[in-house]
Amino acid sequence: MGSYVVHRLVLFIPTLLLVSLIVFVVMRIMPGDPALLILLGEGEGTYTPQELDNLRHKLGTNRPILEQYVTWIWGVAQGDLGRSLWDNSPVMRQIQDRLPVTLQLAAMAIVVAALVAVPIGMLSAVKQDSWIDNTTRVFTIFGVAAPPFWVGILTIVFLAKVFHWLPPLDYAHPWVDPWRNLQQLIFPTLVLAYYEMAFLARVTRSATLEVLREDYVRTARAKGLMERFVLFRHVLANCILPVLTVSSWQFGRLMGGAVLIEAIFLVPGTGSLLIDSLYRRDFPIIQALILLAAIIVLVSNMVVDLLYGFIDPRIRYSEA
Amino acid sequence: MVWPGKRSKANSPSLTSPATVPVEAADIAIGKTHSTVAQGLIRFCKRKPLGAVGGAILVLLVLVAVLAPVVAPHDPYQPNAAAIYAVPGSTYPLGADEAGRDVMSRLCYGARISLYVSLLSVLIGITIGSLLGILSAYLGGWFDLILQRIIDALMAFPTIILALGIMAVLGASVHNVILALICVIVPGTARTVRSQALSIKALDYITAASALGGTHGRIICRHIVPNLLSMCLILGTLQLGLAILTESSLSFLGVGVPPDVPTWGGMLREAARAFVGVAPWLAIFPGLTIALAVFGVNLLGDALRDVLDPRLRSDGGATQSGIET
Numbered sequence: 001m002g003s004y005v006v007h008r009l010v011l012f013i014p015t016l017l018l019v020s021l022i023v024f025v026v027m028r029i030m031p032g033d034p035a036l037l038i039l040l041g042e043g044e045g046t047y048t049p050q051e052l053d054n055l056r057h058k059l060g061t062n063r064p065i066l067e068q069y070v071t072w073i074w075g076v077a078q079g080d081l082g083r084s085l086w087d088n089s090p091v092m093r094q095i096q097d098r099l100p101v102t103l104q105l106a107a108m109a110i111v112v113a114a115l116v117a118v119p120i121g122m123l124s125a126v127k128q129d130s131w132i133d134n135t136t137r138v139f140t141i142f143g144v145a146a147p148p149f150w151v152g153i154l155t156i157v158f159l160a161k162v163f164h165w166l167p168p169l170d171y172a173h174p175w176v177d178p179w180r181n182l183q184q185l186i187f188p189t190l191v192l193a194y195y196e197m198a199f200l201a202r203v204t205r206s207a208t209l210e211v212l213r214e215d216y217v218r219t220a221r222a223k224g225l226m227e228r229f230v231l232f233r234h235v236l237a238n239c240i241l242p243v244l245t246v247s248s249w250q251f252g253r254l255m256g257g258a259v260l261i262e263a264i265f266l267v268p269g270t271g272s273l274l275i276d277s278l279y280r281r282d283f284p285i286i287q288a289l290i291l292l293a294a295i296i297v298l299v300s301n302m303v304v305d306l307l308y309g310f311i312d313p314r315i316r317y318s319e320a
Numbered sequence: 321m322v323w324p325g326k327r328s329k330a331n332s333p334s335l336t337s338p339a340t341v342p343v344e345a346a347d348i349a350i351g352k353t354h355s356t357v358a359q360g361l362i363r364f365c366k367r368k369p370l371g372a373v374g375g376a377i378l379v380l381l382v383l384v385a386v387l388a389p390v391v392a393p394h395d396p397y398q399p400n401a402a403a404i405y406a407v408p409g410s411t412y413p414l415g416a417d418e419a420g421r422d423v424m425s426r427l428c429y430g431a432r433i434s435l436y437v438s439l440l441s442v443l444i445g446i447t448i449g450s451l452l453g454i455l456s457a458y459l460g461g462w463f464d465l466i467l468q469r470i471i472d473a474l475m476a477f478p479t480i481i482l483a484l485g486i487m488a489v490l491g492a493s494v495h496n497v498i499l500a501l502i503c504v505i506v507p508g509t510a511r512t513v514r515s516q517a518l519s520i521k522a523l524d525y526i527t528a529a530s531a532l533g534g535t536h537g538r539i540i541c542r543h544i545v546p547n548l549l550s551m552c553l554i555l556g557t558l559q560l561g562l563a564i565l566t567e568s569s570l571s572f573l574g575v576g577v578p579p580d581v582p583t584w585g586g587m588l589r590e591a592a593r594a595f596v597g598v599a600p601w602l603a604i605f606p607g608l609t610i611a612l613a614v615f616g617v618n619l620l621g622d623a624l625r626d627v628l629d630p631r632l633r634s635d636g637g638a639t640q641s642g643i644e645t
Binding site: 298 | 469470472473474476477478479480481482484485486487488489561565568569572573574575588591592600603604606607610611612614615618619
């Protein structure tokens with residue numbers, strides 16, 4: 001087990017460095033000169049060569065690229081993500097403000113999705129080709145195809161038209177005002193959860209179908225176990241692995257995929273920060289958020305890989 | 321006729337298991353060996369009615385896109401003060417928007433951009449991804465190791481975040497959207513094709529071909545590529561859904577296709593900005609069109625996967641379509 005963990009961690013670090021390198025190349029080198037961008041961004045677009053030189057010196061963009069990268073990544077490792085081009089505030093503080101909101105939204109969505117998806121996916125598989133199965137399949141196929149941002153808009157229209165109610169606009173901290181916080185986040189959560197649930201239910205269904213054909217399920221039935229027992233002790237335990245993989249992958253993706261939903265429901269998370277920064281061409285923030293999204297995906301993938309080792313002994317032994 | 325490996329046992333990583341020869345299956349399925357293409361199509365429709373429906377939706381949308389000037393009842397660009405927020409009816413089948421432009425005509429013209437962007441990016445993305453995957457599997461060694469680590473890194477970025485980042489740097493334009501979508505499609509394709517190519521490379525007939533003195537180029541072109549074609553078709557179809565969704569998301573955010581061109585996502589953006597409460601059809605129909613397109617493509621892709629390559633199905637159909645949706 002120990003060597004398995006070490007093996008995973010050793011693979012993790014080079015990938016992390018590569019991710020940061022990609023972000024650096026795409027965000028720092030391709031857009032051109034950040035100093036020029038700041039000076040031109042300040043309105044009239046006039047500047048003296050002296051100002052440009054000073055700013056380049058201040059930002060460090062006149063140094064060799066490799067040195068810039070090392071300086072940047074060293075800063076990132078120490079929690080210094082640079083400053084916003086827009087209001088000169090530290091990027092780290094902006095992210096500290098916004099990240100908990102997105103984390104809460106993604107966590108709520110994935111929990112709701114899993115709680116609905118696993119039972120209906122299993123039910124759909126057990127009652128294969130019945131009307132329950134067919135209804136579930138149509139429901140989930142539509143959920144996978146319907147763009148979440150469209151479902152989000154329709155939800156708002158529906159709430160406004162039918163209930164003459166819209167979620168409160170100013171964000172409330174869950175510890176300060178949990179009821180208001182829930183009012184704000186419940187609908188974005190449900191919209192995100194529907195999309196993820198649809199996909200997860202399809203995965204659960206196919207995983208359950210596979211497991212139902214296994215010899216040990218036949219044995220369990222043959223020795224006279226109650227169907228309920230077969231389903232919970234044997235089928236559920238074995239189809240949980242693919243479900244876990246997919247939901248961790250979804251969690252990572254939700255951190256990014258919540259972008260549009262946050263924008264529509266005006267949730268002040270990292271997603272709406274990304275959109276705002278995109279319109280302002282605030283590259284330090286965009287860069288930090290993209291890096292953050294990738295790190296969250298990598299970490300959640302790794303956590304699941306490690307969990308695998310605990311849940312499924314077969315993996316532990318074959319890797320070691 | 322026996323379909324190879326209709327459903328292999330769970331937990332067996334079927335991509336690495338010795339492959340049966342899929343070329344024959346693919347040829348039979350699309351009707352090359354024993355029948356004409358038309359007969360193959362009919363058989364596909366009978367075996368997979370849902371897949372055929374998906375294919376029909378896709379063909380219909382392509383036809384609408386190509387024939388947009390003929391099909392569209394009105395000029396999609398011409399504002400009409402008399403028709404602002406016109407209710408769906410006989411003159412404006414799906415209503416009119418805040419400038420009095422016909423929603424249906426704009427949807428028809430929107431199909432041009434959405435399908436052009438997604439089809440082209442999938443075509444290029446799948447080609448590049450497959451080439452990289454084949455080379456990675458065939459050459460192995462350092463090339464494989466480094467390429468796979470780069471792919472690991474690229475796959476860590478959530479689709480929409482990667483696309484947004486690229487668009488932020490490049491700026492909004494049709495061709496930049498295509499470029500961003502290619503960057504999204506290539507890594508997953510290269511990864512999947514590589515694992516498939518690895519299992520083909522291990523087969524006896526490849527060893528035989530190289531023992532007979534076949535050059536690398538000949539082995540790749542004559543033996544490996546044909547065996548991967550059906551898989552590329554499946555991957556491409558499933559990626560198409562992702563491409564349509566991502567393109568509309570980018571246009572919805574206003575960083576994709578420039579707003580003066582009608583797109584499905586762009587129409588939703590305008591709808592969300594205008595008072596949707598006044599004219600809900602502005603939000604309903606573009607979204608429904610996107611959903612219909614993705615729905616059709618997914619149905620077709622699932623059916624193709626079942627028919628052309630049953631082995632892909634058993635090995636976590638999850639992870640497969642997971643990349644795509």
